[in-house]
Every structure is written in structure tokens, then in C-alpha cells.
Amino acid sequence: MADKVLLITEEFPPCVGGAGSVAFQNARELGRRIEVSVLTRRRKGTRELAIGEPFSVRLVQTVPKVWAFPFALKLRQLDLSLYDIIILNDIGAAYAAALALTDEELERSVVYTHGAESEQILSSPTLRHRLSGISFLYWRAIQKCNCIIAVSEFRKGQFVDTVGVDSIGQKTSVVYSGVDRSTFYPDSANIRGRHDIAGHTDILLSASRLVERKGYADMLEVFTELHRAGHSFHWIVAGDGPYRNTLLRNVEQAGMSPWVTWVGELSKDVLRTYYSSVDLFWLLSEFQEAFGLVYLEANACGTPVIGRELGGVSEAIDDGVNGFLVANHTDCKKILAERYYRKIKRKDILDWANTLDVEATVHRLRTVMNEVATSTEFSEKDI
Template sequence: MRIALYNLTTTTKFGGVESFVWDLGRELARRGHAVTIIGGVGKRRELAPGVRVLMFPFIDRYRFQTLPLLRRAYAEAKLLERLSLAIAALPELIAGGYDIIHIQKPYDLGPALLARRLGGARVVLGCHGEDFYPGDTLLAPRIDAAVSCSRFNARTVATRYGFEPTVVFNGIDTNLFRPTAPDPNIVRTDGTPLLLWVGRLQPWKGVDVALHALQEIPRAHLMIVGDGETRADLERLAQELGLAERVHFLGALPRERLPSIYAAADLLLATSFASETFGIGLVEAQACGLPVVASRFGGFPEVIDEGHTGLLVPPRDPTALAAAVRTLLNDPERRRAMADAAPGWAAQFSWSAVADRVEAAYRAACNSKM
């Protein structure tokens, strides 16, 4: 098949959706498909053997939000950003000879459906969150197929659009994310418990919950891998709580470094309380043999085998989080059993399994009536 993976931020940002597109592109190309990644002009261009990458200009959403009427209209500003990309990218979508146009956000429904009408490609909607906007319910029922990153997200989409996407989950590279030697710069010789948090530093990620919980976990240190808009606030909070010497901000790191960091930690913490439909970091950690303590929210319960590869706690509850962490830190045998079970559990999220499900959705789309 000739496949266009169309998503503005694939080439401009780092995140779960962006990694999904790059990794899916690699796997589909490895299987013999002609894959083109289409995104906005940006600096992110990964090694993707056999994948063509096209970048088109767009107008950043923040420029739209300088307009008084759009200052607080987040969804509408993102929609306009996406439409500005479509103006430049539409000729390629129409004349590129694609069998499938796979979009990752409802914002791209209009351009993709127009390209289908004029060029004949089938449209597959990838569902990763709740990026809804006025008018999307008129467009969504016209697509040829939909896939979702979790059952939680599929139910959300079904409530909005009246159809339930096929759950394919997000995938991980199990050749990269697997048990390995710990990072030699992080290895501890004094037995200090080491906790890890990985992700973008956004308000709804709940990193502040992890910091408050750390007050109730004696001696433990917390490594925070990632960057984002709340970093300065979190650094100040660590100071105010008297935790500056026990909290280590490592910034954004290449994915290739993460397995050895997972191997150096005792537990991964995941503290999101909103906008979390899957949990790719949790799967990566488990694939590397690292147990997880996470909030019982969104897609997290689907990616943890509770009691066997990790524990779930109520969202935004530092005391419950601290108690679960202490339980595992005080029981090395149970923690080792979880570590041993985690890679086998995470194997269901390998790209081989995920791509099988995506290909099946593509075939269904091609066989659907237009």
C-alpha cells in the first residue's frame, strides 16, 4: 500500500503521538509498504529507513491566540494551525497516489476527506485523545476506519461520534526497550531508593503529586526525565518542600538513553490525572523490567497488570502514592517478581503486534464502500 501518515507535530514536537507515527512508519516500511510521513516544517527528522518525509509550512497556533477572539479558544487555534498546514499539503494528499491517509487528530478530518474526494485515498482516523471541536461530529462519520490507542479512548470517541474505533494500542520498540545494564552514571552503592518519572512537564501530568509523595518516602531520590512548561514551577516546589537535594531534573533525553535509566531505577511513577489515554512510558519501563506505580486514570489501567507488574493508586493522592511506593520498596522480593513479569506483559505492545492490527484496519478501510 501507499500510505500517508499525516500529522503536523510529527516533525515539530516530541510526544506519544509523534513517536507513534515515527515508529509505525518504520514498521510499515519494513513490511514493504510505501510510507510517507507528512508534517510541519520543523527540526525533528528521525532515522526512518524506507520512509519518505515531507514537511510543509504552517502558522503556529500561538500566533492565532494573539487575536483577542482566540486568546482562550485552544481547540479553535489548533484547528486553524492544522488548516494552515493543509493549504500547503493538500496538493500532495490529493495527487500523491495514496491508498491510505492516516490522520492522528480530528482537526485533520476536513483536509483528509477532501483529499479522499479528489484523489481517492481512504481515510483512517487515529484516536489518541479528546481533540474535539465544534463541527467535528459532522465529519467523523464519513471516514473509512478508525483506530484507537486504548479502550478508554475508544469509549470516549464512541460517546462523541457514535462509532467505536478498533483498539490497536500504541507500540514500543522491544529491540530498544528491554532489560539492559543500568546507566553507570546513576548506579548507587549506598542502597538509596531511586524513583523515576518520565514525560512532558505539563500541569495535568501531576509531577507535583510525586514531589509531595516524596516527602513521605524516607531517603528516596526522584529523577525527572522530560521538559515542559511547568519545569520552573516544579523546581521551586522542590526547594519549598526541602527536597532539592533529592530531586534531579535531567531534562529531555533521547529515547536511546532511556533503557539504561529505567534499569538504574527501582520504580517508575506515573501521576497523570487528565488527558492520558494510553501511557507509553509505562509500557517502555515495564519492557525494561521496571515495575510501575501509577494513578488509576485513563488508559493507565490497561497498560499495567495490576498486582503483577505494578500498582495503581487514586489520582492526585500523594499519601496513597507514597504508601504504594513504600510497600514495594520494603518488599524487594515482590519488586523483583514484578520486574521479572513486566517484559513478558509488555510484549503485547510490540510494534509487530500493533502493526498487525493497524494493517487489518487499513484493509478494512480499503474494502469499505465510499
């Protein structure tokens, strides 16, 4: 059994990102059941963030551009025999571990793959990647590790196809990034009054980093066409990023400013009140998203969703059950115009979120970890 875990991650809150969120979530949920230690980069606020959490944190003071070497040095100072499993949460962690760990230590490791960055390092490394040796070392990590975890079936397919090695595919498992039901749940807050939105107007919400390929141009086109056709909607946009000023300008040029509200980046607790108060969450991302956790967060608050049928989003949305998958903005416009989302049962939405909550996904992670620990024990006995 895996009772003591070392989780190594280059990215960790308050550094925002999908990999860091998964690391924090896994550390918290695993820490409620077993002993978990997190090794991550020293950042302002990380130690304070961990106060009261069921895991311990070790911080590494790093140097820009050569940060992996202090990481590796710290790893060599630890007694790694104390840990049943070592989780390498991201590429940075795998890089540092491949620098520092022996083959036997890597065989007790689990490597996470969150996005297509790993394929770029393996198949199309930059000059910097080649000079730093990261491609070679990352390859060593995934070859020697006991198991690779992908955050969706789509992500697994991407990774295995790129690597093209049967043995890598055979040891790659899927563990979804579950939604935290202690943070996201139906909330009684009323944002309609807060933003002075009329009772007969349906509220749409989008929340993401504001970058062009998250689908905001398509959504604005749909929203504008619906308004000009006489449909009553109000759109709330949460988040910030480099596309914000362009989107703001495009909204003004389309004459939609009275019906679009900007709320900026929101804490998870505040975001929960928005998810719970709106009629629909929509995000038509053009990225090959590894998964679609943001849709599950909305579902956990009882809200139906619309997402583009692309990448791992198709695994987060069961079409017609918790929301809708669309191929283009024409499909999306029809769903909105006909108010099809009103026909989705709230119970079905919440039931779907329950099947992919953090408790279920961490149970799956523990199963994988125990299999790794068991296989390692037998291997050591053979020796």
C-alpha cells in the same frame, strides 16, 4: 490486502508529541513489511530523520494559520489511486483530507483518534474552529472514512460517547500504541554511580513534560513524607516544561533538594539507561490520559511502575503484575514505604511489555487495514 499506504500526519518528529510518535512508529514498522509514504509538514530535521528509514517522506511547505490548504493542494496533486489505504493520523490530517479527498477516497481512509481534542472540535468548537470549518470537515472525515482507530479502549469509549452515533461506534477499533523493544530493553548502564547515589537508597524515576497536572505536586508530597519518616529514596526527574521552576522551588522549600536530581529532556537511548537503572518508575498524572506508553517503556527495561488509576493508564498497568494502580497519594505512599514493588517478578514485567510491543500492535493495525482494503475492493466490485 493493503500493500501500499499513504500516511498523512500534521505532527511528525522532530516535532514532539504522542500523535507524532505514533505516526513515526507506524511508518517505520509498517515500512518494514509494505510500501509506506508519509505526507507531513516541512520542518527542520524531518528529512534528515527519515534517512535510512523504511519509508519515504513527502514534505509540504505550509503557511501559519492556513497550513491545511497547502496540504490539501498537495493531496490533489498526488495519484491517490496508487494507495490501498490512507491513514489520517491526527486531526490536522483529517481536516486537510476532508478538504481535498472525494467520498470514494475517504472510504479508503483510516482516521486515528489520540486524545480529547476531537471531542472539543465536535461538541465545543471555538470561534476559530467554526470560522475555519474544521468542525464540519472533521465530521465529514469520520463519517466517510472506513474505520476509526482509538489508541485504547478508554479512548474509544470517550470518542464514541461524545459522537453519539451508532455507526461511528461500530467502525471504531482499538490499536494500542506499542512500545518499541528495539529502543527500550534492559540496559546494563549504571546511573547510581553517575549521580553518586548510595547503594542502600532506592531510586525513583519520573519522565514526562513538566506540567502541573502530571501529578508532581502529589509525588513531591509523598516523597517528602517518606523521607521525614526515615525511608531512603532518591528521585530523578527527567523532562522539561512550564512547571519546572515551580517544582524546583517547591522541592527546595520542602528541603528535598539533596535527594532530587534533575536531568532534563533525555534522548530515548539515554532514557533507556535510566529506566533500566532505577528501582521504580512513577507518574501520578491527573490527566485522563488516552493510554500510558511511558509505563510500558519502563516495563520494557525491566522496571516496575506506579500510575494513577485514571483513563487509559489502567490499560497499561495490570495491578500487581507489572506495577500498581493507585487512587490517591496515600495508596502510593504505602506501596513505596512497604517496598511492594520489590515483590513483582522481573519476568512478569518483561512478559507484560512483550504483549504490548510495537510488533504486536502493528500486527493488529495491519489486520484492521486489510479488513478495510478487502471491504473497499468488494464495494468497488459492486459498483
